[in-house]
Amino acid sequence: MREVTLEDKLYSIEELTVPRIWAVHKMYDRLSTESKFLFLPGFLGSEGIGIRWFLLQICLLLCSIKSVRRLLLLVVPQFVILPLVAMKERKEIAGFTYLRVYPHKLSNERRLTADLGIAIADSHQGKGLGFELTRAVIDWAKEQSLSEITAYCLVDNTRAIQLFRKSGFSETRIIRGRATRGMTKHDVQEMKLAVNNDV
């Protein structure tokens, strides 16, 4: 756990635990339409409930128990989600980030990479919390010996692009039409960060 004071408010950044999963869903449900449009993980909130949603809840639940997560990381890393929350004054969830782990596609060795997702509650945006949470999840990825993190965001999400740049990521490519919002396909910016060059 790490603590940080931003604009006189104390935030703690912690691994997600089972009792807080529901609060993360509620945080997602309370995001503004714009923030939800920009952050669409597909397993948070009550809007996208379906079979995939339930399967991902099982992953989230198991991965919120440290000992189980460690075991899964060794045996079936492709089912692992590494979730962190930012708590405001230990009471309210102000932000959420996660890494979805998978084996490196181009490597024959046992290299693990991960996709990063992040959302800060609207009333806590623009205070530096996104940066702190990103820093914490990068450090966590290093501890878990991941080799690389990939972040995706809509091409016009300048806030997220700035945040990832500031956190050390570099733009790698634009994927045309990768994100679907309603009936429309949107281009996505891919950004990468090497976290452990020797893994």
Ligand SMILES: CC(C)(COP(=O)(O)OP(=O)(O)OC[C@H]1O[C@@H](n2cnc3c(N)ncnc32)[C@H](O)[C@@H]1OP(=O)(O)O)[C@@H](O)C(=O)NCCC(=O)NCCS
């Ligand atoms: C993107 C997001 C996570 C950023 O979190 P945040 O707490 O608001 O960002 P921070 O305050 O830590 O700012 C980090 C950097 O982002 C950039 N940034 C923040 N607010 C910005 C704004 N309004 N316009 C442009 N850049 C901005 C800046 O570079 C900033 O660093 P600086 O203040 O030193 O210049 C947050 O806005 C969010 O949750 N958005 C909706 C979901 C989303 O877009 N997720 C990303 C895709 S997964």
